[in-house]
Amino acid sequence: MESSTNQELSADERNALLKQIEPKQIEAMNRLGLQLIRELGAQEAPSEKNLLISPYSIAAAMGMAYLGSEGETRREMAEALGWSEWDDRQLNITDAALHQLLMHPGSGIEMGIANAVWIKNGVTVEDAYKTNLQQTFEAEIGSLHTQPEQAKDEVNRWVEEHTRGRIPQLMQESPTAETLMILVNAVAFDGNWTNEFQPEYTKDGDFRLANGSTMSVPMMHQSKQFHYLENEDWQAIRLPYGDGQMYMLVVLPREGHTLEEIQQKLEDHPQKLNETSDFRLVELSLPRFRAEYGVHLKEAMQQLGIEKAFDPYAADFTKMIPRGPDWQAYIGQIIHRAVMEVSEQGTVAAASTLLDMRAGSAPPTDRVKMEVNRPFMVAVVDDSTGAWVFAGAIQQPEQVASN
Structure with a gap:
């Protein structure tokens, strides 16, 4: 896992990265966080449960899927996520620059961010899409284990490692026979006051x-x-x-x-x-x-206006996976989990988001x-x-x- 113990960025390097970031994209990410907290709070009513999410992790995982979307699916996702006014190039530039800035948070803070994609054997994934994932999100790309239980264990081990043991069981259920691809983002944070x-x-x-x-x-x-x-x-x-x-x-x-x-x-x-x-x-x-929260985000995302991406008949992710003779890719589920502890010394926190891309029909x-x-x-x-x-x-x- 990348570690914030890497050599720190100079002031000039930080300023150069900051110039690549579109502030309104950051505002859109924060707004998504607020909208999801409010939507999830309404689902939990009466509000007695702590809610904790990582807007950054969710935006990164959705961003990996968005890169492969087309048509009406893409329009809906862009509108709900607040990305309509930018093309892929500007979105990718901001994502890559933010990733680098967060990975170098200064002394007294350890930060780890990792992205991974598991692809089912025999599924063709567009080369341009894979290149985009690696360049923008520094994503690891591997094959999904043919045995569902072992595939689940492999994903969970990866998440546990990249959240420093704080999220050991992100996936509770094994991937289905329809699962074509699993996209995962993991964030670990340890900061001293x-x-x-x-x-x-x-x-x-x-x-x-x-x-x-x-x-x-x-x-x-x-x-x-x-x-x-x-x-x-x-x-x-x-x-x-x-x-x-x-x-x-x-x-x-x-x-x-x-x-x-x-x-x-x-x-x-x-x-x-x-x-x-x-x-x-x-x-x-x-x-x-201490707050710990796990949720399936599909319903909350649908409430925000993302419908077609979850529809096995209407979803269009052809920039990611070409349509087969009798199937097309759609998002089957989005699993998110976050944990945070705040004490006299500081804060430790972790989050992970998983997208299960499925075939469907002074x-x-x-x-x-x-x-x-x-x-x-x-x-x-x-x-x-x-x-x-x-x-x-x-x-x-x-x-x-x-x-």
């Missing part, structure tokens, strides 16, 4: 759930200068990792506002949260928490208080691009044992 929370200040405190009841959780505390943004609806703080190239964004709805309301308002302009924030002295209380000194004692939103963000590598809604902090 620039300013660690001191464990001796962690005390149990009340966390109020959405239904009004309370639970006791370990609350971490510190008072320091942080980038901070607020309005009448929410408070937001950036907690930097390492040398500051990535940070955790925590968004807390004001009293009287729900998390769902805030997400809906931010959906139109997710970059509001990336706006220049004040450097303020913040008295912060934040729960230690800082102010005034002190601000931010007590994160009710449902809140989190994102792990790349500072230079604003890309959300992880995003989630924490309804109920699960216990994390202290290190």
